[in-house]
Amino acid sequence: MPPAGRYVIAVSGGVDSVVLLDMFARQASLAQFWEYELVVAHFDHGIRSDSAEDELFVAELAKKYGCAFESRREELGAKASEDVARSQRYLFLRSVAKQYDARLVTAHHADDCIETIAINMVRGTGWRGLAVLDSDIIRPLLDMSKQEIIEYAQEYQLKWREDSTNASDAYLRNRIRRKTISLSDDSKRQLLGLRAHQLALKRQIDTEVRVLISDDGEYSRYFFMHLGDATAIECLRYIAHARLTRPQLVQAQLAIKIARPKSLYQAGGGVQFRFTSRNFVVELIK
Numbered sequence: 001m002p003p004a005g006r007y008v009i010a011v012s013g014g015v016d017s018v019v020l021l022d023m024f025a026r027q028a029s030l031a032q033f034w035e036y037e038l039v040v041a042h043f044d045h046g047i048r049s050d051s052a053e054d055e056l057f058v059a060e061l062a063k064k065y066g067c068a069f070e071s072r073r074e075e076l077g078a079k080a081s082e083d084v085a086r087s088q089r090y091l092f093l094r095s096v097a098k099q100y101d102a103r104l105v106t107a108h109h110a111d112d113c114i115e116t117i118a119i120n121m122v123r124g125t126g127w128r129g130l131a132v133l134d135s136d137i138i139r140p141l142l143d144m145s146k147q148e149i150i151e152y153a154q155e156y157q158l159k160w161r162e163d164s165t166n167a168s169d170a171y172l173r174n175r176i177r178r179k180t181i182s183l184s185d186d187s188k189r190q191l192l193g194l195r196a197h198q199l200a201l202k203r204q205i206d207t208e209v210r211v212l213i214s215d216d217g218e219y220s221r222y223f224f225m226h227l228g229d230a231t232a233i234e235c236l237r238y239i240a241h242a243r244l245t246r247p248q249l250v251q252a253q254l255a256i257k258i259a260r261p262k263s264l265y266q267a268g269g270g271v272q273f274r275f276t277s278r279n280f281v282v283e284l285i286k
Contacts, residue, residue, distance in 0.1 A: 001027040002138055004035035006102040008070075010093050011040050011061065013054040013161040016107035018061065019149050020141060022158055024105070025065040038065065041096045043089045044073035054161055070096045108133055109141040109149055114183070114191050118176045130191075130198040145188075209238045218279050224256045232256075239282050243269035256280060 001023060009024060011017040021040065028036035040062035044051045055071050062069035072092045076085060097104040116132040133139060141149065153160065183191075213219070213235050224232050233249045244252065248268045255265040261277040274281050 001140055002103070002105070006037040006039075006100060007105050007138070008039045008041050008093065008097045008100060008102045009067075010089075010104065010106045011042055011058050012107075012163070013042070013057045013061075014107075014163055015153050015158075015160040016109060016112075016141065016146075016149055018158050018160040019152050020105065020107040021061060021065060021067075022156060023140070023152075025067075037100075037102070038067040039096065039100050039102060040065075040067045040069050041093055042069070042071040043092045044071065045085050045089065046073055046075040046077065048163070054163075057161055068100075070099075103138055104136075105138045105140065107141055108139045109144050109146060110188065110192060111146040111177075111180070113142060113195060114180050114188055115176050117191055117195065118180050122176070130195050131202040132195060134199050134202065205234055206238070209234050213238055218281050221256050221275070221278060221280055224253065229253065240267070240269070240271045241284060243271050243284070245269075 007024065009017070009021050011021050021038075024036070024038055028038060040058060042055055042058040044055050052073070055073070059069050059071070074088055076088065093104055093106075096102075113133055117130055120130070120132065133142065144152075152158075212231075219239065224235070227235065229250075232253050233246070236249050236252055237244065240249075240252075244267055248271075252265070252267045252271075252273060255267075255273060255275075259265055259273070259275045259280075261275055263275050265273040265275070267273060270285050272283050272285055274283065
């Protein structure tokens, strides 16, 4: 568990987040009371007809553990995509963390990590698809498997709610889960080991990119034309604040080479490029 401090814990009501909250509460009880401040945050996507019951369940959990409780419901509807649901959830969670000047904590575990790697490979994200779940968010359960989490919940007789959408084939993650669940423990360890290696590589590359690229907002087309494609793409990813997919970055690099002066290129993801004969600027428009 992280050291004493102020934390916003994302709790859906499922077994993973219920175990996460219980672990934090037990850690807090071992420390001096004032050393930990826990805030339970729950986001209702409005996708399931029974989701309001989840909020009531989580509110009772927060009360049981003596935590502040924050929630929000949005009517995303049953046809909402995984990406939209995730985006709206994190907007809410980060707003709560900012409100309390706290660190955000989620219940992602080792099996989630493997599923995310598999999803990225399916989507063709390239080598960065292995360097997943790497951000300022705290994820204390990444070393635990789903089975270990369930065993913890059973040992401490915890109650949780099952999300009916976890059985739906409408979501890519659910379809991927049915395949990754059959992987051997050795294969899972290898994937997690590759992730650790790629995270280290990612940080090294990001450091080198910051040395290459200035932050003055204007960049030389000539410089980018003479970079290797892989290096140029990493530099563009940095300039565009990681808003662009790999195919979009490839197209942006092509635009740098062939766009006419005074032209405007819409790269997608709220990113546009303005060109002069020698330089270009990148504008984040939303």
